[in-house]
Amino acid sequence: MEEYLLVTKDLTKTYKEITAADRVNIHIKRGSIYGLIGKNGAGKTTIMKMIAGLARPTSGSFDYTGFNCTQNEAFSRIGALIEAPAIEPNLTGFDNMRIKCLAYGIGDKQYINDLLDLVGLSGTWKKKAGKYSLGQKQRLGIALALVGDPDFLILDEPINGLDPQGIAEVREMLHKLNQERKITILISSHILEELSKLATDYAIIDNGRIIEESTNKELKEKCRDKIAIKTGEVAKALPVIDGLGFKDYSVVNDKTIHVFDKLSEITVLNMELAKAQIPVESIGIESSDLEEYFLKVTGTIPGERR
Amino acid sequence: MFSKAFKSEFYRISRMKSTYILIAVLAAIILIVNFLYLKVDMYGLMGFSKEDIEGIQQMGTSAESYEDSFMTGFQAGLQSSEEIAEGDTTIHLLGEGILYEESVATLYTMDVGSMYELLLISIFVGLYIGSVYSTGLDKNLNNFAGRRGLLFAVRMLHIAVYSLVMHIFTWIFCLITTAMMAKSVRLEIDKAFILYFIVTWLLCVAFGWIVAGMAHMSRSKAAGITLGIILSAGLLSTLISVASLMMQKRFDLDPDFNLGYYTVTHNVAALNLYSDGHFVVRALICALVYGAISYIGSLLIIRKRDIA
Numbered sequence: 001m002e003e004y005l006l007v008t009k010d011l012t013k014t015y016k017e018i019t020a021a022d023r024v025n026i027h028i029k030r031g032s033i034y035g036l037i038g039k040n041g042a043g044k045t046t047i048m049k050m051i052a053g054l055a056r057p058t059s060g061s062f063d064y065t066g067f068n069c070t071q072n073e074a075f076s077r078i079g080a081l082i083e084a085p086a087i088e089p090n091l092t093g094f095d096n097m098r099i100k101c102l103a104y105g106i107g108d109k110q111y112i113n114d115l116l117d118l119v120g121l122s123g124t125w126k127k128k129a130g131k132y133s134l135g136q137k138q139r140l141g142i143a144l145a146l147v148g149d150p151d152f153l154i155l156d157e158p159i160n161g162l163d164p165q166g167i168a169e170v171r172e173m174l175h176k177l178n179q180e181r182k183i184t185i186l187i188s189s190h191i192l193e194e195l196s197k198l199a200t201d202y203a204i205i206d207n208g209r210i211i212e213e214s215t216n217k218e219l220k221e222k223c224r225d226k227i228a229i230k231t232g233e234v235a236k237a238l239p240v241i242d243g244l245g246f247k248d249y250s251v252v253n254d255k256t257i258h259v260f261d262k263l264s265e266i267t268v269l270n271m272e273l274a275k276a277q278i279p280v281e282s283i284g285i286e287s288s289d290l291e292e293y294f295l296k297v298t299g300t301i302p303g304e305r306r
Numbered sequence: 307m308f309s310k311a312f313k314s315e316f317y318r319i320s321r322m323k324s325t326y327i328l329i330a331v332l333a334a335i336i337l338i339v340n341f342l343y344l345k346v347d348m349y350g351l352m353g354f355s356k357e358d359i360e361g362i363q364q365m366g367t368s369a370e371s372y373e374d375s376f377m378t379g380f381q382a383g384l385q386s387s388e389e390i391a392e393g394d395t396t397i398h399l400l401g402e403g404i405l406y407e408e409s410v411a412t413l414y415t416m417d418v419g420s421m422y423e424l425l426l427i428s429i430f431v432g433l434y435i436g437s438v439y440s441t442g443l444d445k446n447l448n449n450f451a452g453r454r455g456l457l458f459a460v461r462m463l464h465i466a467v468y469s470l471v472m473h474i475f476t477w478i479f480c481l482i483t484t485a486m487m488a489k490s491v492r493l494e495i496d497k498a499f500i501l502y503f504i505v506t507w508l509l510c511v512a513f514g515w516i517v518a519g520m521a522h523m524s525r526s527k528a529a530g531i532t533l534g535i536i537l538s539a540g541l542l543s544t545l546i547s548v549a550s551l552m553m554q555k556r557f558d559l560d561p562d563f564n565l566g567y568y569t570v571t572h573n574v575a576a577l578n579l580y581s582d583g584h585f586v587v588r589a590l591i592c593a594l595v596y597g598a599i600s601y602i603g604s605l606l607i608i609r610k611r612d613i614a
Contacts, residue, residue: 052448053451053613054448054451054613055613072452072453075451075452076448076449079448083442083445084442086443086445088318089441090322090323098317099317099318100314102310103446103447103450105310147446
């Protein structure tokens with residue numbers, strides 16, 4: 001059984017009459033990079049705030065099972081960058097870091113310099129944070145989240161405002177933190193392409209509810225090119241597919257079959273199904289990246305799930 | 307955890323420019339005001355000579371009211387101001403001010419009672435607490451997510467410490483200006499002064515916490531500072547007077563009853579080295595009650611709502 005760091009149980013947050021998070025159940029494995037995917041206002045930030053201790057759940061609970069400690073102690077082992085980085089603009093990057101370091105009992109100034117180096121702000125630590133570019137502020141926010149060597153990093157849209165090079169650097173850095181320091185990361189991003197390069201697990205959230213939770217492998221499976229067959233006679237269609245030598249296929253539901261190999265033989269497959277007098281409602285090649293898949297799943301564009 | 311929070315908040319305050327600017331402003335105000343007290347010849351400007359004033363002061367005793375003592379002096383042959391003005395008295399702007407011969411302690415009570423220390427404390431508190439909300443600072447401090455009361459206590463303690471620093475600096479600046487401009491330097495640090503110092507400091511802390519409460523409630527720098535200005539400038543005094551009159555009528559209270567007596571600002575302004583014991587006790591109770599209400603009220607608000 002895989003070891004979970006965090007498990008939420010029916011986590012719910014309501015603001016007056018708006019339910020921002022609705023009975024959310026997510027399972028974050030220790031050492032994973034967990035991607036939270038959702039539209040603006042879907043409830044990603046609310047979930048992150050609750051598990052970072054910044055907002056109280058209206059109902060439900062969460063448990064840092066992997067830490068084996070009280071919730072208050074668990075909060076000490078979390079680093080979070082949620083929404084805009086919390087930066088005092090009139091202070092330098094170094095001073096902003098020092099405030100947090102002292103709150104964590106870290107007095108070593110070299111520690112701050114090392115963290116600023118890590119996020120690529122080594123040359124700017126004397127500059128007032130208010131004069132940082134958007135990307136630099138984001139990097140400082142990540143550096144602040146790393147103070148105290150957290151075991152669990154919560155990053156809400158951490159690559160917002162970064163240029164392509166910056167995005168690649170942050171991706172590399174997060175990958176390194178995950179691999180070398182064994183930090184578990186919960187990350188949300190609108191740039192799904194980037195998220196797909198990083199995350200090992202995903203949860204898709206829409207209107208405050210988790211629609212789907214899957215591993216990277218499962219998601220890639222769902223996203224890869226395939227022949228999608230819609231028929232009312234799935235059981236009868238399977239021997240035909242087998243007979244034509246297709247090996248890699250799966251029955252999605254009682255009306256849908258996905259065939260992943262020999263995509264060029266779609267015409268033959270269609271003819272054989274017709275010969276076997278199997279009514280085919282539709283047949284065609286579907287290909288989707290993570291973004292398309294997300295849009296289909298959340299019902300933003302017409303798709304198979306809604 | 308307490309010491310970590312204390313060090314972190316202390317560092318934050320030490321890096322705020324306003325921490326030092328407000329002390330510099332305090333120094334400038336005290337220099338100007340004490341110059342008026344010590345070097346501007348107010349009596350001369352009004353047409354009195356030094357001898358006239360001494361005569362009035364000698365004739366009037368503590369047993370008599372000011373009005374009686376003035377009349378006694380007048381009947382003893384002193385000239386009225388009009389008569390002096392018609393004489394050959396020369397009017398000088400600079401000379402011996404009204405507190406020229408007074409002690410540092412007396413000058414200090416005048417400066418503390420002038421409210422600008424309270425005003426500057428409220429600006430500091432507004433900026434200090436307001437910046438927690440304008441920057442979202444508490445989002446960074448995950449280790450205090452479950453210990454908000456502790457972080458709050460540390461901040462309130464820092465407000466108390468800064469008020470103490472302002473109080474001490476007010477005295478230091480009084481000492482400096484006395485050394486520069488008064489006849490002699492007499493400290494007069496006796497029991498009455500120490501009691502005055504402690505009670506007025508507690509009133510300043512209570513005032514700072516009231517402003518902090520407003521900043522916490524509104525999550526804004528401006529609201530806290532505005533409240534501080536309104537209270538320290540006495541802009542509510544008319545309202546308080548009307549309310550006092552209404553209460554007198556409604557509850558058949560003593561005609562001397564005034565709600566203003568139970569405000570922090572009134573007590574800071576009215577208290578001096580010679581205040582009766584019950585005035586001191588009233589001021590002390592006001593400081594403790596307002597302080598406790600502000601502290602508990604703010605804490606309840608903070609504990610109830612989300613950090614971000």
